Amino acid sequence: MESVLIIDPNEGGHEDLKAIFEFIDCTDVTLTTQDEWKPTTCNADDVGVVIVAASVSAELPALMQALKTWGEHVPVFLLVDSRDNLQLPTELAAGILGHIKYPVKYRDLTAAIQQAQIFRQSHTKRQGAHSPELFRSLVGNSRSVRQVRKQIEQVAGSDATVLILGESGTGKEVVARNVHYHSERRGKPFVPINCGAIPSELLESELFGHEKGAFTGAISARQGRFELAEGGTLFLDEIGDMSVQMQVKLLRVLQERTFERVGSNKTIESNVRIVAATHRNLEEAIKDGKFREDLFYRLNVFPIDMPPLRERIEDVPLLVNELVKRLEHEKRGSVRLTQAAVVALCQYHWPGNVRELANMIERLVIMHPYGVVDVHDLPQKFQVDIGTDTSALTAAIQENAIYDTAPSAASIDLLDTPRLPQDGIDLKEHLSNLEYNLIKQALDDADGVVAHAANRLRLRRTTLVEKLRKYGLQRSDEAT
Secondary structure, X not given: OOEEEEEOOOOOOOHHHHHHHHHOOOOOEEEEOOOOOOOOOOOHHHEEEEEEEHHHHHHHHHHHHHHHHHOOOOOEEEEEEOOOOOOOOHHHHOOOOEEEEEOOOHHHHHHHHHHHHHHHHXXXXXXXXXXXXXXXXXXXXXXXXXXXXXXXXXXXXXXXXXXXXXXXXXXXXXXXXXXXXXXXXOOOOEEEEEOOOOOHHHHHHHHHOEOOOOOOOOOOOEOOHHHHOOOOEEEEEOHHHOOHHHHHHHHHHHHHOEEEOEXXXXXXXXXXXXXXXXXXXXXXXXXXXXXXXXXXXXHOOEEEEOOOHHHOXXXXXXXXXXXXXXXXXXXXXXXXXXXXXXXXXXXXXXXOHHHHHXXXXXXXXXXXXXXXXXXXHOOHHHOOOOOOOOHHHHHHHHHHOOOOOOOOHHHOOHHHOOOOOOXXXXXXXXXXXXXXXXXXXXXXXXXXXXXXXXXXXXXXXXXXXXXXXXXXXOOOOOOO
């Protein structure tokens, strides 16, 4: 992400917040005071998020106005002490994207960063802004996915040949399209071709084109993929499946930047960027004589390794959420997964990677339209024993899974279902205590506003008011 600006009245304050940013690989963090910061200090387009300490309360209105003038679409978060009940004027609150409670939790900070990125993507018009449509299949907060994004940004601006390595279904073409999108060739064609899906005798014609009568069936002249991609990017998928004879011809084009159509001796100059991908180990293929070493070094200028899903399992909750939202956007249905179901998915090996996950989610939408899927509703191979120690996976799900709607009642605390004591239980008293605690939580989360708390509990407002009287709970909207 872009740089982070922290404005704190106390010089050297909130150094711990800066340390947390550095822990999540965000090293471009500026910590300054309100007196030191000026609109000319840095460019608003280069700042991804601004965090303002609420302790600048007296000067807060003037500071917020200055920040809005400096960068209208810069996301601003207010850092507030969790013990304070801060009330802000409406016009001031409108300029703040959200609040971060201090002491800062990792989950709250990463959620704020993601919210800021979405805000910038939906408002910014500057060239090179990330496209949500392109990056949606690169969803994830894992270190390996962040590294892939960083490599894309590093190489996109050059014309260097890129070799994308990774298992089938990891999203290699998504990476290739992002490399093209963020390059200066963005306005020109992106032309993909699967070298393993076309017979070797036809691949030459597909790549370089042919003249009329060049071979049986060539009833007219035809442009090849190199001509179609002129000025843009040619994506050679599964380059490891290309025959050795075609590898020789491809190597010549990469070296000379010229080629001839099949059946023609006219030389055509080529201005095309090559991005190749393969699931094979090309170095092993070189030893076996199945891939040319000189071509490998021509392609392997800037390698990008796309990690398999099993090595970034913490991204599964975010991917599930994104895949469901995509199906909803395409009006193909929807589904929700319980926490226990997501834990089971996190323990699966995923040999088919993201493609297998996408197919499974689509299957669930068909089988359980607009329903809630539990572990036992998953296909048999996903119904693994989730075991007793799921705290790490549960924490990852709670930190990473961001749903558009609140989870259904069926998905609450499925991993923490209490066991019936040996000597029994007073069920009525237990349910009353549970109801009391949930109502109190909803009321606290809604800052005492009964209507909002009732909405969270799926209750009518009058019903909730009666329960508040029953349990003697206070609310802030007594007048309503």
